[in-house]
Amino acid sequence: MNLNAFGKATEESIEELEEFLGFLLPEDYKEFLSKYNGGTSKVRYSKFFVKELNHEIPLDVLYGIGVTRTLDLSEGYEEFEEDMLPNSLIIGDDPGSGLIVLITDSENYGVYYWDHSFYFPQSSEEENTYKIADSFKDFINGLKNP
Template sequence: MESFGKVQEESIQKIENLFHVVLPEDYTKFLLDFNGGVIFNTEPSEVYLKDIAQFINIDVLYGIDTGKSECDIEYWTDKYFDELLENTIIIGDSLQHGFIVMICAGENAGVYYYDDSYYFEESNDEGSVYWIAENFEEFWKMLKNYRN
C-alpha cells in the first residue's frame, strides 16, 4: 500500500469534531501510522462479504489532508453525510465502486461495505450495507492476511 504520508493528531480531532464521532483507537493508530493509502494492483485486496457470499477488492483507504480531495475522509463523508447513520464515517472504497464505512459507536459499531452503486444483485433500496468486521483492526488483519 502506498501511504498518503503523515497526519497530526490535531487533524484527526478536526475530523472527529466535524462529524461528531470518536474514532476508535485502532483506527486512530492506523491513521497516525499510514494516513490511509492506495492498494497496489499487484497486492491482494480481497475482503469477503459473508452476508452475500461475495468478495470486494479494496482500492483506497482514505486519509486526512492527503492533497487529493477524492482520497480524503472529509470529502466523502461530507458528500454522503445525509445518507449515513449517526457515528459513521467513510474510510475507503472498492474497485466495485462501493464504500468502506465505519460506524464508530453503538450496538452496530464496526466496519461495513456500502454498495451505493448496487453492484451486487442482492443490493437494492431496502438494503445495500454489508458487515465486514467488528473493528478496524480485524478488517486490517483481513487485508494483511490476503497480502501475506
C-alpha cells in the same frame, strides 16, 4: 501492512477531523491514520470477504486526512452524510463504486461494505450495507493479498 501510505496524520489533524465529524474515532483507526493516513494497496488488489454476498471484494484505497479531494475523509463524509447512519464515516472504496464505512455507535459498531450503486443482485434500497468486521483492526487483519 501492504499499503502505499499517504503519509502520517498528526494528532492535531485527527482531533480536527473528530471535531468536524462530531464524534470520536476508535483508537485502532486513529493509530492507523497516525501511521499511514490512508493509502492504496501495494498489490492489486488486497481483498476482503463479504459473507452476506459470498464474495471477495478488492480494496482500492483507504482515505486519509488532507489528501487529494476525492480521497479525503472529510470530503466523503460531506458528500454522503445524509445517506449514512449517525457516527458513520466512509473510510475507503473498491475499484467500482462500493464504499467501506466505519460505524462507531455501540449498536452497529464495526466496518461495513456499502453497495450504494447496487452492483450486487442481492442489494436493494432496503438492504445494501453488509458487515465486514467487528473493528477496524479486524478489517485490516482480514485483508487477503493475491
